[in-house]
Amino acid sequence: MATTQGSRRVFIGLILLSIVLVLLVISPFFEAFFLAAVLAGAFFGMQTWLTKRLWGRSGLAAGIISLGIVLALLVPLAALTAFIVSQVIEGVNFISTLIQQRGLEGLLAYVPGPFKDSAARMLERFQSGSAGMWQTLQEQLSARGAVAAQTVGGVVAATGSMIFQAVMMLIALYFLLVDGKRLVEWLESVSPLKRGQTTELLTEFRRVTRSVLVSTLATAGVQAVAALVGYLITGVPVPIFFAAVTFFFALIPAVGAAAVCVAAALVLLATGHPVAAIVLAAWGIIVVGLSDNVIKPLLAKRGMHMHGVIVFFALLGGLSVFGPIGLLLGPLSVAFFLAVVRIYERDYGRPSARPGDPATPPQALPPVERGEGWEPSRTTVEGPEERHSH
Known part of the structure; x- marks a missing residue:
């Protein structure tokens, strides 16, 4: 017959096994679920406020918040994409019209001065050996066709995976907004920690993630404004567009806002403004780029x-x-460590002295030297005869 201790050990092993299996099941959606939990914590206050205004309809409130997040992501991206496509179409039409009216030589009038000689030599070689160049180009395209197809397939697969993760994140976000409070209550009830400790840890996580999200958006806004100042000073064409692109690239840690400034500097260099290009590149790398490392932690x-x-x-x-995703996981890991240490010190550490508590008895002091000799201190324990004599 199994003992209670043995049954408990087996049951603990089953719990650990179930946790491992659950982690394996959700591992393909880890980033989606993690971002959904982060956004649900960040919008918890808004969810509560909307639910009260909608007479307790938490599902409708969660749907409005989810739709707002989708629009906040898609509308700016759609506007930027439409602007880029319109500019590309306008440029292609301009170049085709110019070639039809003035030929390839007409393009040389729009080439900056330092590059005119090189462009003229390239055009002359192109015209003299155009047939051979086209044949070589076709051969290179045929030889690299498989590599190009593989690259395009990888890009399409990555894009599809990103869209799939975004859809999973929105679905998880909706249900976390609707049932997040009950989920926290369930975790509090089944957690082996003392009552209130699990909720305290989750509250700390929500505070940290909200701070990181707000600081990230605010830092991107500051970088976009700083970049806009550089664009206006150096005369970058369409500065508002470049500032909007800077804001979105500032949200991408691997790229950063400085990359847009450098790209705009290359545009200035290609249009014959080398001094402005150098100034903008320096401004982007020093002011715009490094401000991220200063403003965001503050x-x-x-x-x-x-x-x-x-x-x-x-x-x-x-x-x-x-x-x-480490922009969230890094601070969360440190916050988790500090919160655990703080809770342990408060609930399990040495009790601190409080007002009104009995004072700790002083340690026995060494005998004090008098004029005639040594006299025992008052803290010396008295024997039984001495106590009776008193």
Whole structure:
């Protein structure tokens, strides 16, 4: 007959096995579920407020928030894509019209001065050996066709995977907004921790993720404004468009806002403005690029119980270990460690002295030297005869 202790050990083993199986099942959707949990925590206050305004319809409130997130992502991307496509079409029409009216030589009038000689030599070689060049180009395209097809297939697969993860994230976000409170209550009830400790940890996570999200968006906005100042000073064409692109690229850790400034500097260099290009490149790398490492930790630490330097290294360390999602996982890992240590010190550590508590008895002091000799101190324990004599 099995003992109670043996049954408990077996049951603990079954619990650990079930946890491993659940982690394996959700591993393909880890990033989607993690981002959904982060967004659900960040929009918890708005979900509560909307639910009250909609007479307790939590599902409708969650749907409105999810739709708002979709529109906040798709509308700017659609606007930027439409602008880029319109500019490309306009440029192609301009070049085709110019070639029809003035031939290939007409393009040389729009080439910047330092590049005119090189462009003229290239045009002359192209015209003299155009047949051979076209044949060579066709041969190269045929030889590289398989590699190009494989590359395009990889891009399409990555895009499809990103869209799939985004859809899974939105579905998980909706249900977390609707039933997130009950989920937290269930975790509190089944957690082996003391009552309230699980909720405290989850609250700390929500505070950290909200601080990171707000600081990321605010930093991207500051970088976009700083870049816009550089674009206006150096005369970049369509500066508002480049500022909008800078904002979105600032949200991508692997690229950053400085890349857009450098690209705009190359545009200035290609159009014959070398001084402005150098100024813009320096402005983008020094001011726009490095401001991310200064502003984001300063803004993020306001919602975290940690020093700004710790936030800085948590952001960089998480980014290097976990990739882009490490901007959240890094601070969360450090916050989890600090919260666990703080809860342990408060609930299990040495009790601190409080006002009104009996004072700790002083240690026995060494005898004090008098004029005639040594006299025992008042803290010396008295024997039984001495107590009776008193």
